[in-house]
Amino acid sequence: MPREINRLNDKQIRAWMKAGAPVAKADGGGLTFTLSAAGTAAWVLRYRHGGRARELTLGQYPDLTIQAARQRASKARAEIQRGTDVAREHQRAKAEAVAAKSFRELANDYMAKAFPKLADTTAKQRRQHIEGVIFPRLGAMAARDVTTADVVALLESVGKKKTANVAELVFTALSEIFRHGLARHAVTVNPCAGVSVAAICGRAEPRRKRLKLTEEELRELLPALPRIGPENTLTVKLLLLTCVRIGELARAEWQHVDFERAEWFVPEANSKTGRGFTVPLVPAAVALFKELRPLASGSRFVLPARQERRVRNHAGADVPFNQRALNAMLHKLCDDLGSKVRRFTPHDLRSTARSHLAALGASIIVAERCLNHSLGGLVSVYDQHDYLTERRAALETWAAFLQACESGVPWLRESNVVQLRAA
Incomplete structure (x- = not known):
């Protein structure tokens, strides 16, 4: 007796999809309609090959209609009968299609999947190197055809035209793309393996060391800050008092500033570490935020771009201020102050705060927590305390020290040191 086929119809399928419960219904001849718990409807052909049960996904419903699914199943059954x-074969064809991807396609897939997990500045810089440096040389090649010789030639070119430091960054981006390709089976080898940028371009220049502004420099700098304008002055002081990164303050929004609790929450999206954290605000920091409120002119950002910049560059959109503008203003101010204050960047204010916090008596853990640094090792695993009370006490001592520097009052350690007791 021949097996019954064409058992299903669209009305039944729509009813099962509306019900939403997982089902697997046979249409006959091995063709089966499946509906997953997640709501994905698909056509599957079930058959046996070499004595083993096998399955071939033909396509999703309703993109693949009943009639089309039956036609595909009929062709597949004919192939099965031929052995x-x-x-x-379908898996092999997919693997070959992946392997045939161009380097550009592989790199774009890497950026789409990896960049959301990177800090904004890192992702932006890496995209520039991939699209501006790597694509012109390797973009059109099949990813699996890129050889170690191609990588070496690219790095040699970058080293001659730019610097060994840039070559290192380009090599990092290239290595990450091929690691991604190996994981996706788009390539079978990593042509970056065994390559040394130093051997090709020479050793990169050592990274600039973080700078700590001394007490004498702070006493010169703080009273001179009004020369760079009110918003910039308040920004520099907030960076010192909160110890945050410039990017975290630049993207701060008023909805996350709690004046009653004297706290500012930095959400995951704005945190370099990818973890949200709370910054205790000492009274001086609260006062600075309150001074910035009217200057924001209704923007959701604590530090919005100036209105003329918004209109000129962003079609009037509400965007945060440009961090590079502050850096330029600080360099100009330091040049005006001559040898009294060394040139520094906004990020140097973090190393300045960290160094002075230690000198003022803050423990290593509290000082590191003030900067939202990961403590690493077993401490980061087992110590889940946020040290909010201890951080607030340390930052209050730091604020008092800064106030003494700004006002020209001597900082008498014997009388001004506050014991940072555990909460």
Whole structure:
């Protein structure tokens, strides 16, 4: 007796999809309609090859109609009767399609999947190197055809035109793309393996060391800050008092500033570490935020771009201020102050705060927590305390020290040191 086929119809399928419960209904001849718990409806052909049960996904419903699914199943059954393992052939064809991807396609896939997990500045810099440096040389090649010789030639070119430091960054981006390709089976080898940028371009220049502004420099700098304008002055002081990164303050929004609790929450999206954290605000920091409120002119950002810049560059959109503008203003101010204050960047204010916090008596853990640094090792695993009370006490001592520097009052350690007791 022949097996019954064409058992299903659209009305039944729509009813099952509306019900939403997982189902697997046979249409006959091995063709099966499946509905997953997640709501994905698909056509699957079930068959046996070499005595083993096999499955071939034909397509999703309703993109693949009943009639089209039956036609595909009929063609596949004919291949099966000729001894072909159609599921295995389908897998091989997919693997070949992935392997045939151009380097550009592989790199774009890497950026789409990896960049959301990177800090904004890191992702932006890496995209520039990939699209501006790597694509012109390797973009059109099949990813699997890129060789170690191609990588070496690219790095040699970058080293001659730019610097060994840039070559290192380009090599990092290239290595990450090929690691991604190996994981996706788009390539079988990593042509970056065994390559040394130093051997090709020479050793990169050592990274600039973080700078700590001394007490004498702070006493010169703080009273001179009004020369760079009110918003910039308040920004520099907030960076010192909160110890945050410039990017975290630049993206701060008023909805996250709690004046009653004297706290500012930095959400995951704005944190370099990818973890949200709370910054205790000492009274001086609260006062600075309150001074900035009217200057924001209704923007959701604590530090919005100036209105003329918004209109000129962003079609009037509400965007945060440009961090590079502050850096330029600080360099100009330091040049005006001559040898009294060394040139520094906004990020140097973090190393300045960290160094002075230690000198003022803050413990290593409290000082590191003030900067939202990961403590690493077993401490980061087992110590889940946020040290909010201890951080607030340390920052209050730091604020008092800064106030003494700004006002020209001597900082008498014997009388001004506050014991940072555990909460």
